[in-house]
Amino acid sequence: MPYLALEAHGLAHRYPGASQPALHGLDLTLHKGEIFGLLGPNGAGKTTTISILSTILKPDAGSLTMNGIDPWRHRQAVRRIIGLVPQEIALYPSLTTRENLRFFGRLQNLRGRHLRRRIDATLAAVGLEQRADQPIATFSGGMKRRANLAVGLLHEPQVLFLDEPTVGIDPQSRQLILEQIEAFRDQGTTMLYTTHSMEEAQRICGRVAIMDQGRILAQDTVTRLLAGNPGAADLGELFLHLTGKALRDG
Structure with missing residues (x-):
């Protein structure tokens, strides 16, 4: 059985003043040395998930361990083994x-x-x-x-969180970033990768989860997800089938 680099159960969070929770009991596991794709429309809860997993934000409920360490009891120990590439240029x-x-x-x-x-x-x-x-x-x-x-x-870092690291860039920079991410995976780094690019997810992610409104709707390898949804020709069609075609401007 693959070694679990990250294990989260029942993560929930509601921002002050919000009418709905940002996360509803999210369960997630990352195997050592895999790139796990977290896909979802705007407002699905992806950035909230990364904020919790990277110890920036504490959940209202749920448990989390990284390499067997509880980050809320041993935050500094966990922060030494994780890295974060945020969506905004930091x-x-x-x-x-x-x-x-x-x-x-x-x-x-x-x-x-x-x-x-x-x-x-x-x-x-x-x-x-x-x-x-x-x-x-x-x-x-x-x-x-x-x-x-x-x-x-x-x-x-042993575990790296990447929040849309290729958004809005030229093809050459995108190619280099993806190649480096694959190289670090081959060296044993575990990564959680958020993206709106279905092509990127199919290329580099061993498993993916599609989430919306704070819940994971489907989670597996792309091959098995498509096999279980014969009406979807590719990951993009499956994504729209699960999350709908309504525009998300938030």
């Missing part, structure tokens, strides 16, 4: 990529020669060695996304 625009990596590396207790080696390796991984000493503010959208990914990879 970098200091006036600093260079190298300066951003040095700053965030020190927050992860990386120091000296080890920090310098990790910065060099991460810059190479995202193709920014030649632009390492230029301010983030001068970067294109794709370069900012790659720098954002570099921060998440810097401390070699």
Whole structure:
């Protein structure tokens, strides 16, 4: 049986003043070394899920362990083994990529020669060695996304949460990001990956979950999900069948 890198049961959360919960009793498991795709329309609860799993937000109910550790009892221990690549660019625009990596590396207790080696390796991984000493503010959208990914990879997390890391970028940057994500999977990193791209999900995710209105509607490999829904020709059709065609502008 695969080793579970993450196990969540019954996660629930309601934001103050909200009429409906953002999450209703969510159950989720991630196997070591897999990329797990979390798919859903706007407002489905994907970002709330990542916020809880990455210990930014505490759930109202439910349990969570990562590598067998309870993050609410041992938050610092868990934060040492996880990484987060948020949907928004979480970098200091006036600093260079190298300066951003040095700053965030020190927050992860990386120091000296080890920090310098990790910065060099991460810059190479995202193709920014030649632009390492230029301010983030001068970067294109794709370069900012790659720098954002570099921060998440810097401390070699065992579990990495990626919230739409390829949104709004050029095809070349997208291809490089996907290749690096696959490379880290091959090295044993466990990843939860949110995206609106069904093509990306089919390409890199071993299993996927489709969620809406705070609930998981279906969860399995893409092959088994499609086999169980013969009316859907591909993942995109299955997604629309489960979540509907109504526009989600929120």
